[in-house]
Amino acid sequence: MVRVNMTTPLLMFVLLALPCYSAPGQLNRYGLPVSAHSRDFYVRSPRDHLCDSGKFDILGFTCCEGVLRQGAGQSCCGNKSFNLTQASCCGGQLTLHVSQLVSDCCGSRAYDPLNQLCCDLQILIRTQPHSKCCGKELYNEDHQLCCGTVLQGRKVLTKMSGHHRCCGDHQFDQQSHCCCHINEPSNQVNPKPLNASCCAIQEVPHPPPAQTGQHMGIAQNSPNCMPGKKPCGLGACFNPTTERCCVNPTSLQGQSYSHDHTPGHYHSASCGSQVYNPDINICCSEKLSNRVLGKNLCCGTTPYGLEDRGVLCCNQTLHLAVEDGYQCSPGGHLYRPSRDMVCGSRVLVIDPGKHCCGEETYDPQYDICCNGHKHHRLKNVSCCGGKAYDPSSGQMKCCAGTLYNLQVQDKLSEEAQCCGSVLMEAGSTQTCCSAPGLDLLYPTQPGFTCCGHRYPNASLWSCCAGVLHPRPEPHNTTKNVIPGPRLLPLEDLKTEVLCYNEVLLGTVESVSVKMNKRSIVMVNAMYVMVNAMYMLASRANVSALPSPHYVTLPDHCSSPELVPGNTYIWVKIPSSDHISFISDLSDNSSPLYSIFSRCRTLFLARSKALHNV
Structure with missing residues (x-):
């Protein structure tokens, strides 16, 4: 291992080259199951x-x-x-x-x-993972029956055996009895022995199988075709080896066209519901036009050719009489790069040194662009969503793009924690459950625990690596379970943890399970030590690690889910190899700047305090 000292700007360039993924405005970018x-x-x-x-x-x-x-x-x-x-x-x-x-x-x-069920518009607490409703009660279909009717009322019966079924509001053994109607007008039923006359089984003729194509609404009138031919809409047949079938979507009438290459026939193609000869016509967005030599491209419904002078297709719109030097922007706007710049939906005249920020321009030397909104650049300013703030002031807190004033919230910077875009209440009244890209806040309840972004009753559900499994029997949740490392936003890691420990940075390449342990392969991995001596001198101690780098977490099930391709910070407990915190950098646009500014502010404040003593 080679240890190198480098200045802060170079260090930031190297570490910020690590891939950090973010998707502004997407609440659930990892495809997690939601309602x-x-x-x-x-x-x-x-x-x-x-x-x-x-x-x-x-x-x-x-x-x-x-x-x-x-x-x-x-x-x-x-x-x-x-x-x-x-x-x-x-x-x-x-x-x-x-x-x-x-x-x-x-x-x-x-x-x-x-954790709950809705039974007849009443919300009931689940007692089993697979509980079901029986009127306004819950029942377990493995051991109980829900008998009766909606009009007469339903009731829960304990199953006398695995062969028992409901007969009205009673149960019967289907191996020895059947359920008979004893009063047709009132629809009353009672169990009767199998030798009773009402138990005679009547064969019910099965309806004929649905014809092929019934889902199209044409089966009832499909023609009877000769062998080797198939139905083509209503009233027509075609040979699939030599003909093409086209069905009018409004009338469902079919028509067959030859598509072989024998003399007298042409190779046909479909354009919407029409069939055409590609040698004569061209189809653009289901519109037929006469083919002209060289015009083999489509721009919307209009055919054109690359050699056409003064023609440019931008976002399916064909521009004619276009002067040389014009081109299309990624958004489909026509502009001249030597004179114009495209900001959002606006084409603006180039202002030297200016860049786009949303629909307007800004000068990076004097302004900062936050999610398409321009702000004056001040010392230590950073972006939080579309707003700008000073993270080193300790007065503001950024939670996934939402900015909070801690003075208004009456909270200290180190006490304030985020749960996604929400600022959590102080104390233990709330629990934040996190999965990759989704954090949800729940009122804290005894016996409940997080499983990814869900908050299940631990007596009903077990959890392994963010996946829920129903427990076959109620589980005692009083047993102490050693929690795995917590997955926290970078802003919620305490400054002392970041600034007085060696932290590991790396991008997860792959994850697997080995003997109930979590095995992780990382690339672009390095150790960073940001302590007072280096920070006050605007330097940092970096240990570049061979790639790939391997990390093992002791318990796979209690470890947070990690996404390959995402970059994480790993924090170890001092004098131990045990990882206590993991922070996902996906939602942080400048994580290294956040760390350095926080540590530098802390060290300068403590240095000043020592000089004043």
Whole structure:
């Protein structure tokens, strides 16, 4: 191992070359399973920034049905705004402390199906992983039966054997009895011995199998075709080896066309519901045009050729009489790079030294661009979403792109912790459960534990590496379990942990299980020691590690899920090889700057305090 000392700028260049992945605006970029009814609430504020005909600041407000609400980028429940990681919307009513991403609706109230059930519009606590509803009660179908009807009432019966089934509100052994109707008008049923006349089994003729193509709505009138031919829509047949079938989508009438190469026939192709000769016509976006030599490309519905002078296709729009030097921007705008620059949807005249920031330009020497919003550049300024702030001041906290004023929240910087974009309450009243790319906040409950982004009852569910498994029997949750390393945002790692320990940085290449342990292969790995001596001298101690670098976590099941391709910081307990914290750098645009600025501020403050003593 070679130890080198390098200046801070060079160190930052080397470490920031590590791949950090982020996807602004995507709440669930790793495809985690979330509730199906959450998709309707991803819609944010209007893109034109207008709310009831008035323009508003999207960095501070959300517009819901023409009503302006405090808070940026929130979802709407009627004219009310909410954070879908903290609340749910059912029938226009908000339920707090239940995330829309994991909830379902029970009438106008939301509930967590993992730990609860909705039975006749009543929310009940699960007693078994596979509990089901029986009216307003729960039952376990392995040991119980739900008998009766909705009109007469349902009741739960303990199964007398594995062969017992329901007969009305009674149960019977289907090996010795059957369920008979004893009063047809009232539909009453009773168990009877198998030798009873009502138990005679009547054969019910099976309906004929559905014809091929019935799902298209044409099977009932499909023609009877000769051997070797197949139906083509309504009333036509075709030979699949020599002909092509085209069906009119409105009338379902079919027509066959030859596509062999014998004299008198041409090779046909389809253009929507039409069949054409490619030697004579060209099909562009289901529109037929006469073929012209050299015009073999399509721009929308118009054919054109590369050799055509003054023609340029941008985003399926054909521009004619275009002067030399013009080209298409990635967004499909026509511009001249020697004179113009494209910022968002605007084509602007180049201003030397300026760069794009959203729809306008900025000068990086004097301004900073945060998610398309321009701010004046000040000392130690960083971005948090679309806002700029000084992370070293200790007065502001950035949680996944949402900026909080800690003085307004009446919290100290080191006490404030994030759960995704939410600032957690002080104390142990809330629990943050994290999976790659998704953090959800739950009210802390005894006997519950995190499993990825879910918060299940540990007596009903076990968890291994973020995957839930139902327990066959209720489990005693009082047994002490040694927790694995916690996956925390970089901002939630305490400054003393970062600045007084050797931290490991690396990109995960692959993960596997070996003897119940988590085996990890990393690339671009290095140890960094950011202590007072190096930091005050604007230098850092770096140990480059051979690639690949291997790390083993002692317990696979209790270790957080790691995503190959993501870069992480690993923090060890002093005088030990045990890793206590892991931080995902995916949501941090400048992690090394965050570390150095925090440590430098800490060391300067302590140095100043010592001189004042």
